[in-house]
Amino acid sequence: APLILWLRQDLRLSDQPALAAAVSEGPVIPVYILDDEAPRQWAMGGAARWWLHHSLARLDESLRAKGSRLILRRGRSAEILAALAEETGASRVHALRHYEPWWRNAEKAVGKTLDLCLHDGGLLLPPGAVRTGAGGMYRIYTPFSRAVMEHMPPAAPHPAPHRIDGPAHWPTSDSLEDWALLPTKPDWAQGFAADWTPGEQGARANVADFLDEVGDYPTARNLPSIEGTSRLSPHLHFGEVSPAYLWHRIESSGHDATIFLKELIWRDYAHVQICELPVYGSENARRDFDALAWRDLREAGGDFTAWKTGRTGYPIVDAGMRQLWTTGWMHNRVRMIAASFLIKHLLIDWRHGARWFWDTLVDADYANNSVNWQWVAGSGVDANLFTRIMAPLTQSDKFDAADYIRTWVPELAGLPDGAIHDPDAHGARPAAYPAKIIDHREGRERALAAYRHSKG
Ligand code: FAD
Numbered sequence: 001a002p003l004i005l006w007l008r009q010d011l012r013l014s015d016q017p018a019l020a021a022a023v024s025e026g027p028v029i030p031v032y033i034l035d036d037e038a039p040r041q042w043a044m045g046g047a048a049r050w051w052l053h054h055s056l057a058r059l060d061e062s063l064r065a066k067g068s069r070l071i072l073r074r075g076r077s078a079e080i081l082a083a084l085a086e087e088t089g090a091s092r093v094h095a096l097r098h099y100e101p102w103w104r105n106a107e108k109a110v111g112k113t114l115d116l117c118l119h120d121g122g123l124l125l126p127p128g129a130v131r132t133g134a135g136g137m138y139r140i141y142t143p144f145s146r147a148v149m150e151h152m153p154p155a156a157p158h159p160a161p162h163r164i165d166g167p168a169h170w171p172t173s174d175s176l177e178d179w180a181l182l183p184t185k186p187d188w189a190q191g192f193a194a195d196w197t198p199g200e201q202g203a204r205a206n207v208a209d210f211l212d213e214v215g216d217y218p219t220a221r222n223l224p225s226i227e228g229t230s231r232l233s234p235h236l237h238f239g240e241v242s243p244a245y246l247w248h249r250i251e252s253s254g255h256d257a258t259i260f261l262k263e264l265i266w267r268d269y270a271h272v273q274i275c276e277l278p279v280y281g282s283e284n285a286r287r288d289f290d291a292l293a294w295r296d297l298r299e300a301g302g303d304f305t306a307w308k309t310g311r312t313g314y315p316i317v318d319a320g321m322r323q324l325w326t327t328g329w330m331h332n333r334v335r336m337i338a339a340s341f342l343i344k345h346l347l348i349d350w351r352h353g354a355r356w357f358w359d360t361l362v363d364a365d366y367a368n369n370s371v372n373w374q375w376v377a378g379s380g381v382d383a384n385l386f387t388r389i390m391a392p393l394t395q396s397d398k399f400d401a402a403d404y405i406r407t408w409v410p411e412l413a414g415l416p417d418g419a420i421h422d423p424d425a426h427g428a429r430p431a432a433y434p435a436k437i438i439d440h441r442e443g444r445e446r447a448l449a450a451y452r453h454s455k456g
Helices: 017-025 046-065 077-088 101-113 141-150 200-211 214-220 233-237 243-251 258-276 287-291 297-308 315-327 332-345 350-360 366-377 392-398 402-408 440-454
Strands: 003-007 028-034 071-074 092-096 116-119
Touching: 003 017, 003 077, 017 028, 017 092, 017 116, 028 046, 028 077, 046 200, 046 233, 046 350, 071 077, 077 101, 101 116, 141 258, 200 233, 200 243, 214 258, 243 258, 258 366, 287 440, 297 315, 297 332, 297 350, 315 332, 315 350, 315 392, 315 402, 332 350, 332 366, 332 392, 332 440, 350 366
Parallel strands: 003 028, 003 092, 028 071, 092 116
Antiparallel strands: none
16 A cells, blocks of 8 residues: 655645655655644745745656655645545555644644654654753753753764656646745736745755855854855755755865854754744743733834834844745844834834744744744843844944945945944935834833833
């Protein structure tokens, strides 16, 4: 009997333990189910759908080159898999384990009616593999990271199978075009293709390119004006490359890659946190933050729009928000600055910002997005202090963002380095660029007052 390979955020053929297991047992039916019902409010956002479309197209090509193909179905995962098993006589479902709360629920539902075989491989270590002295899960990043490091390197990655045999009769598949994952009018994704090559091959090419740069990462990663980071986040989110493969390639680069590998461990850390607290994306991990009086969007809606559209009058924030809109990605340092600005200077609930990122990031990831937003807000399990308020203009100068601003805020392209971070202060603001929607000190004081008030 054939085996079903249920693909989700693991769209690769190499180092894919679920695929390897299925191939070793018989003919394989690879299926991707577009399930918008399981995640409900966390259904994939627009930018991620653009990525998904291209990643699925590439995966189908790779499968066909090995004698297989990708079956596409749409609906509730458990129902679709049950129907597919019935149609094809499949005896078992192989899948990689995923930790988003809706995937864990879906796995439970599938396991009730089918023989579901779950494999690890989406993280460096499955949650629970390292535990505190008391036997619990780590809640703080630094000791977690230290414990993970002791188990590294991960097991050596497996190559893709040479051939993937299919069933005598293939089940029908939806057409990818019919899923309408790509934007039509307006086509806001025009800028995406210039930056990204979704799919396993693109991911591996990206890893290879980064090997030469990993030695510079410790300093380059903080400078938004240069490409100092790997830009692997969407590839990792969609599982086009396994973290174990990445780890081994990076270690073979001959550079000291510790700082980079520690960033990769943040991804594992975030996934452990959503296992422990599945509502991490919608509720304050520290409940004392429930008392914080965020500004109501009915009053602050104009400020929120200015933030989303990159018109706050803070060049570094606006550059980041425009980079996000145009390319589906934002530099990490700028994500922190832009998020902090929304939460503190504008006193807008982090959840509104996280939702915007969810819809606009190609790497939108429930664990990474939720944990990082709450880290910036101060409401996370391990978090920055709310009262430590980033000064966006100082950050912009300190991390040399002038060229970054010139790229994304063309109204300011003509300004010299000395004035570009804060055109207002230098009397250099062109008419086309908005004045600051809030003064730094005023925003800071308002945030601190709201925080003090929440503490009673
Ligand atoms: P690199 O610096 O090259 O890092 C390599 C990989 O390590 C990344 O691809 C990512 O998988 C992982 N990583 C690095 N930093 C972090 C981090 N702080 N937390 C978790 N994993 C990390 N990352 C996402 O993948 N999806 C998100 O939805 C997301 N939302 C974020 C929201 C905010 C407010 C902030 C401050 C950060 C967010 N991040 C998110 C984390 C980080 O900004 C991105 O992972 C990183 O910028 C991706 O670029 P890169 O691949 O070049 O990173």
